Every structure is written in structure tokens, then in C-alpha cells.
Amino acid sequence: MRYRVRHTTTYDYAEKVDLASHMLHLTPRSLAWQRVEAASIEAHPMPARVTEGIDHFGNPVRWMFLDRPHDRFEVTVEAVVEVAFPPPPEPGATPPWEQVAEAAERGGPGAWQAAEFAFASPMAPADAGAGAYAAISFPPGRPVLAGLLDLTRRINAEFAFKPGETTLHTPISQVLAQRAGVCQDFTHLMLAGLRALGLPGRYVSGYLRTRPPPGREALRGADQSHAWVGGWMGPALGWVDLDPTNNLVVASEHVVLAWGRDYGDISPIRGVILGGGAHSVDVGVDLAPV
Secondary structure, three states, rough: EEEEEEEEEEEEEEEEEEEEEEEOOOOOOOOOOOEEEEEEEEEOOOEEEEEEEEOOOOOOEEEEEOOOOEEEEEEEEEEEEEEOOOOOOOHHHHOOOOHHHHHHHHHHOOHHHHHHOOEEEOOEEHHHHHHHHHHHOOOOOOOOHHHHHHHHHHHHHHHHOOOOOOOOOOOOOHHHHHEEEEEHHHHHHHHHHHHOOOOOEEEEEEEEEEOOOOOOOOOOOOOOOOOEEEEOOOOEEEEEEEEEOEEEEOOEEEEEEEEEEHHHHHEEEEEEEEOOOOOEEEEEEEEEEE
């Protein structure tokens, strides 16, 4: 599937910002199953300096430094991306989840890059409640993908999608208690549960196509950045992407921006400003097939 992406983020400040330095994770990631045909980023006001690079996780990253006073900062990304996620293996053909956890713990060839995603991170910490919740999907000997699919299904069925119920800083324990949140919360919950079992999981950010087929409801997470889980199935099978917000194995309706341990690693825009006072943020996303 081929998509055109347009993502605009606008910050309006109550007072002038004198200096600003921003880090952007807004360029779609090139992958074996995702070809980035074109990508551009425009910012207003124009930065005094722009640096491009690759972060620790292999994501494209851009740093912008602004040295002129401004009360608005707007960034627009436009890209054309072709997506063709590979189909997952049959769940019963995947190894028992305990073997996958043991492989991550041992590290070595085929596992060392996945192993770092088995550890707690600031926004997906070691939470006993999340571990107990996830453990229900992973009885002894269960094939790892069968467990991953079951956990994805349960989060979708048992948690309500309610924008405004949580913030960036809502702890996983509260999400568990209120059984409500948004895609970021469900992704962090699933990651914390997997990691409590020793299973690597990574936070994937990107976009979700939202045009529903006739007679069906639109996918949740429309018209904004989306988040989902990358689950590791062992050295031989690698990763599978799962969307607990919509109970999906990620296929042709998702576009990957970046991945990391949690949202904090790959926030679309983060930075430091001098001045500004109170501010508001507006985000608009268009993802359309071409």
C-alpha cells in the first residue's frame, strides 16, 4: 500500500521564545517492508541550524536550533511511503514463550539487539500489576505469538478508548485501575507486562489509516500519531507488530515512524526553549492512499 503523509504540529506561545532547540522524530523509517519514496520537513520560523542523524535505535532524527524570537513554531512533514508488512507465522509454529525469554536473557548473535527491550524503561516500568495481567495470556509452554495475540485481544476488549482520561504522565497502575486510556497507554501497559515476563517489547510510533470499509466502524486513533507494540518471537522469527488499541496484527494500514523503549525515546518533537510562558499545541495528520 502506498500512502501520502502530511503531519503538522503547531506550538503557540503566550510570550516570545528567545532561543529554542528541538529534536524531531518525524521522518518515516526505511525498512525492508517500508520504502520511503520521498520525505521533507519544513519549519517556521526557519531554523538557524539543522542537523540530521540516526539515533541509538536506528531511527532518523533531526535537530533544529532557532535563535530568533518567535511566538509560534510550526513543523510540517510530508512523505510518500510504500508499506508491505510481511505476514506473521502461524502462532502454533512459534517457540514457547519461555524459550524466547531465555534467548533474550542469554543475548548473543540474533538476540543482543532485542535484549535491551526486555528491561524496564521510565514510561514502561516494572509494574507487578501489569506483569500479573500479562501472565494470564502466557501459561506454561504457550507459543509466544499465541500469547502475544491473546494479550493484544484482551487489552482491546477490556480497556475503553477514552481520550482525555490520561496524560503523558499517567502511571500504568492507574491505567490498569481505571481500564481506560489511549493508544500510548495501552502500548506502555502491554510493554510493561511483556517485560515483567522477560519478553522483549518495543514501542512503535507512526500513523494509522482510518478510512473504514463499508458498514464498519473507523479504527480508533484516527487523524493523529498512533502507537503500537513490537513483540519479539526469538532469533529465528524476529519481530511482529501488534496494535492493542484495535486488536490488529499490523499490516498495510500502519506507517512506522520510529521505535524505542517507550514514548520518551521517540517523542515526535521534544526540546528546550528560553521564554515562551504558557503554550498550546495543535497536531493535524492526514494519511491517504495514493
